[in-house]
Amino acid sequence: MAQSEVKSSFPKENSGRAMADLTIDTDLARKILTGFIRTEITRAGFQNAVIGLSGGVDSALACFLAAEALGPDHVLALRMPYRSSSQDSMDDAKSVIDALGVHTDTIEITAMVEPLIQHFPDMDNRRKGNIMARQRMIILFDQSEAFKGLVVGTGNKTEILLGYSTWYGDSACSLNPLGDLYKAQIRQLGKVMGVPEVILNKAPSADLWQGQTDEGELGFTYDQADRLLYLLIDQRFTPEECVEAGFGETFVRQVIQRVRRNQFKRVLPPIAKLSNRTVGYDFLYLRDWGT
Amino acid sequence: MKLKVALAQINTVLGGVEKNLEKHLKYIEEARQEGAELIVFPELSLTGYVLQDIVPTVAHHPEPSDPIFHELLEASLGIDVMVGFVEEDQRNRFYISAAYLSAGKTLDVHHKTYLPTYGLFDEGRFFARGDSVHAFETRYGRVGILICEEFWHASPPYLLWLDGADIFLFHSASPGRGLPGTDEPGEMGRLASSRWVDDITRAYAGLFTSFVVHTNRVGFEDGLNFWGGAAVYSPDGIPLVHGPQHQEALIYAELDLNQLHRTRARLPLLRDEQTDLTLRELNRILNHRKD
Known part of the structure; x- marks a missing residue:
């Protein structure tokens, strides 16, 4: 796809409200x-x-x-x-x-x-x-x-x-x-x-x-989920604003709950802090440390 | 004149304002029935501490029109209440805040001025810094509020003292760290962070010949533990009460406010404090420092 075609499909800057354009x-x-x-x-x-x-x-x-x-x-x-x-x-x-x-x-x-x-x-x-x-x-x-x-x-x-x-x-x-x-x-x-x-x-x-x-x-479909998540996560819409944007209230609540309940999969298991310097809390380096 | 204070060293649900409100109301009622005139909750008691991206979703206004504060203000008809919460200002900046409620009104709101952003702390990433340290009048005398990191610095308590506070209301969500080693036999049973906070709050009571009331939370958030250990110190620096470590509790202390008179008659530190000298030297230092 040519660069110009991609740009032409971006939402217009003055389109009035943020859109779920992915x-x-x-x-x-x-x-x-x-x-x-x-x-x-x-x-x-x-x-x-x-x-x-x-x-x-x-x-x-x-x-x-x-x-x-x-x-x-x-x-x-x-x-x-x-x-x-x-x-x-x-x-x-x-x-x-x-x-x-x-x-x-x-x-x-x-x-x-x-x-x-x-x-x-x-x-x-x-x-x-x-x-x-x-x-x-x-x-x-x-x-x-x-x-x-x-x-x-x-x-x-x-x-x-x-x-x-x-x-x-x-x-x-x-x-x-x-x-x-x-x-x-x-x-x-x-x-x-x-x-x-x-x-x-x-x-x-x-x-x-x-x-x-x-x-x-x-x-639900990936298409629905993509657009809702884009508003919730990338655009920081509130749940109420997502409903106003046309998503069903139950669907919004269901997706938010899924996102929250699965946070454990997105982080390392917590280490119980005891000392003054703990891996993950105040021992902080990127994996690329030294390279 | 005596003042009975309740210290609620509670655990909180992270981001669960309504559940936390329920617990507040329960402890407020219990303290009121016990004859307490003031109950002090920990830092961010309505929200939990490591909020990160939860911050914008748990902000409240300490006004009757706010559904959470509506109930707290009503509860404050029977007993003064100090709670911790997140406030969003009109221009959408978020503050770690403490509200003092009395007789159905919000007497004072304090925004945390020192936001630790080092080691395990990341408050500056999520919150705006408050710009005021001040004392205010209550029905039993002039008091001032400070939140956690603020009293790790010497200047905010000093300012409260000069602004007329006779009772310092401190609260924290202090993560426990620093297991005592065998080379510290006198320190077994409590963490270094607990000992440090106890030492400095006690020192402020003595240095400023004032009462210090400190409530810290308990519980865990991921790998962080909160150690409780609420305490009250008299103007002589004498501990009046000590809450248990790592355990939810509602504890009471009776403050004999006449002790201010007795201590300051013996030890006139406030009378002899040279604020002009302090200001002069501060101006000189600030005008001439080379860093």
Whole structure:
């Protein structure tokens, strides 16, 4: 997309009230995010990235960004299906790998997670899903050691705010280039970078069981959530102002509650302060300390 | 003349103003029934302490039209009340504030003038700095309010003294830190921060031959603990009461206001204080300092 086209879709400065327009300057975002991946991986002493490819748009975009930042030869894309994972997901992930020419491996997790799942015959889908997400995390971090690279995260801003992720599962990573992009913005950037159309257009799914979609589980669409979160978080609207802007009161309350209740996923576990200098409170350094 | 003071060293719900109000009303009623004439709550008692981005959503006005203060003002018909809250001014600056309510009216509002922004503290990031330190008249004498960090500095208590305060009303949300070591056998059982605040508040009572009333909160916020330990010191620097450490409590002290006469007759520090000399030297120092 040309720069001028992007700018023309920004809200007019004197449009009267802030609007939930999520259009971004994709060229600038692409430049910053590839620079971020390259800088933060190399300064930590690495040259490679490891990414779990689900077949969805988030991990596809992360893979495109990493391949552009480091070169396809420095990216390992892993497919980690469970026995019920759909063939479409596998095929879509393969289309990303083929388009980029990155290293790849397929490691089926069924035999790894099944003993634990079988141990609890009454286990519900949420527990199973968490086990699968955490098993994939184990594989990614093992492969990051084998491939001498860092795990690039794929969580977007919408799911981070809604807490739609497994703690120490799919949210676990060494760096995350996507965490400040709403789902709609992921699609915008993905489109510009050449993520295959079929991936851009399909319904987001954690693919934990047949026919599952994120939106079905959440009870609202990403489009609705993106626009509401943009007003609440980025524009600092009050809940009342969001209702005035046209969002349903119940929906607003539901989303605010989700954001608040999932704060624990967005911070490190608190350390109980005892001394005069405590990690996290008054022992404060960036991770890039000294590099 | 005697004054019975209640010190409510309470725990608070972070950002839960209505729940905190309920607790205030409960303790106010209990103290009133016990014959107390004043009840002092801790810093930010209506909101909790580490508010961060909660700040703009918990601001209230100490006026009858405000739903929270409406109830507190009504409760102040039977007993004077000092509470901690967040005030937003007309130009949308937020202050750590304390209100003194009496006979259904707001007698005084104080905005915190020293905002610690170092170590574990980050108040300057979220709050505006107050610009006044002053005493005011109550039905039992002239008093002044200071909030936590303000009395870690020597000048605000000194100003209150010169402005005519005979009773210093201090309150805090003081995070506990500094476990005593085996090289400090006399200090076992309380944290360094607790000892320090006790030492300085006691010193102010003696130095200014005035009563010092201090209420600090209890409970945890993430990894921070608040140590309680509310205390009252007489104009001789004698402790009149000490609240328990790390435990919610409503404690009482009877202030014999005639002690001001007896102490100051023995020790005329106020009479002999050379304010002209202080002002002259301050002017010289401020006009000629080289930093």
